[in-house]
Amino acid sequence: MLSEPPASALLADDTLRADTALRHFRRGRPVLWQGDFHGARQLLTALGRRTNSVPLLKMLLIPLDADYTVPLRRAPDVRAACTEAFGPPTSPKALPLRELLGVIGAHEWRVKGIEVPVLGAKIHPHYGVFAPIRQEYLELAGRAPFPTTNPTAFDIGTGTGVLAALLARRGATKIVATDVNPRACACARENLARLGHDVEVQQRDLFPPGRADLVVCNPPWVPGRARSDLELAIFDTDMLDRFLADLGDHLTPAGEGWLILSDLAEHLGLRTREDLERTIARAGLRVTQRLDTRPRHKRARADETTSLWRLQMARSRPAQ
Ligand SMILES: C[S@@+](CC[C@H](N)C(=O)[O-])C[C@H]1O[C@@H](n2cnc3c(N)ncnc32)[C@H](O)[C@@H]1O
Structure with missing residues (x-):
């Protein structure tokens, strides 16, 4: 779900290991990713090998600027995909990577x-x-x-x-x-x-x-x-x-x-x-x-x- 970036989130990058991330999630603390976009995808894959709990997997968050730009290295352009899914952008937001990948997939189906x-x-x-x-x-x-x-x-x-x-x-x-x-x-x-x-x-x-x-x-x-x-x-x-x-x-x-x-x-x-x-x-x-x-x-x-x-x-x- 698109939300304000949570103040309680841990800011983390590619140095974060999956086991450590999972420990934070289990204590209720989400991670707001600051590293490489593909690093976040790899972390999500590694988390998926450790748990199939959707609420836990949704605690890996990606930041979105006020125009839906993802301010991360090697991030795709998701502006059109997010506008289709959530309407026009308003202010900086955060979105679970898992959902963002769904939004990107849906956009590709819609175009293709x-x-x-x-x-x-x-x-x-x-x-x-x-x-x-x-x-x-x-x-x-x-x-x-x-x-x-x-x-x-x-x-x-x-x-x-x-x-x-x-x-x-x-x-x-x-x-x-x-x-x-x-x-x-x-x-x-x-x-x-x-x-x-x-x-x-x-x-x-x-x-x-x-x-x-x-x-x-x-x-x-x-x-x-x-x-x-x-x-x-x-x-x-x-x-x-x-x-x-x-x-x-x-x-x-x-x-x-x-x-x-x-x-x-x-x-x-x-x-x-x-x-x-x-x-x-x-x-x-x-x-x-x-x-x-x-x-x-x-x-x-x-x-x-x-x-x-x-x-x-x-x-x-x-x-x-
Ligand atoms: C399994 S999908 C089928 C969609 C499409 N007919 C097809 O065959 O690909 C079921 C659809 O029913 C809609 N739906 C669910 N409850 C409904 C209701 N009470 N009245 C009208 N549509 C409803 C859903 O939003 C969804 O689009």
Whole structure:
């Protein structure tokens, strides 16, 4: 987190050893780096071999001048990256090196973009927005049959706007995309405009008003509390349940919902398949088809399956 340089910090340079730094961190004293930037990176690597405690690793701080210049030898120019992540600079600050590296990485993704073969285009993620690095879920959305030709569509929790773009490319019309994260809305608007798709992006919780023939949602996959905007894309307390509970109120009579979900939470013992099927049935929905795929991403579990659940309203809702 960007903060004022803490008065209690130890000013240190390349002579500081990892074990000594760790002793200071454990006593609650951060280090404000004054040495060579690459020396700080090496120290962070050495610390990472000694602990995997994120709060401790975040105690190695890099100073930032009032214009986001890093006043250290061999420091990269991070002004554009920091402005994208934190807004215009105001006064001298300090930032954990670990976070600064994330900010730099996000800037590189944003500039370079991520190739999305199923879209035949690149998507440019912003800092703090779920990036479509895994692509198997996009392939599912690329091959699932539409309920009707040129359906109207909602994309709930749009992130970079990648699914909305894919729906538009496949011929969906009058697409409305939503997200609670303002960074995601800005990012989606930018991507969709760049790709020439006329999609309305609304910053709101879940559904826009009205109904659509196709309502798509790729909710965060891990049940748990998001502790920051960045984690809104990963952890979910109730988005999945609320999406399912209210989906029927936003579908046209022959409309269809697509729920895109990995079974990671099931493998982690955080949800059972029965829980999910019960929630679907309780919402008065029925599964018309499930398309499965195995993630190929190198950090995915070998036994993980990603699914696209095609959902329609059941003829009668079960008694509550
Ligand atoms: C796993 S990401 C998916 C992003 C994008 N649809 C994709 O498939 O790449 C989940 C998204 O849902 C958004 N989100 C979380 N809770 C939400 C809510 N209650 N209403 C709308 N969007 C929400 C997050 O900000 C995040 O962008």
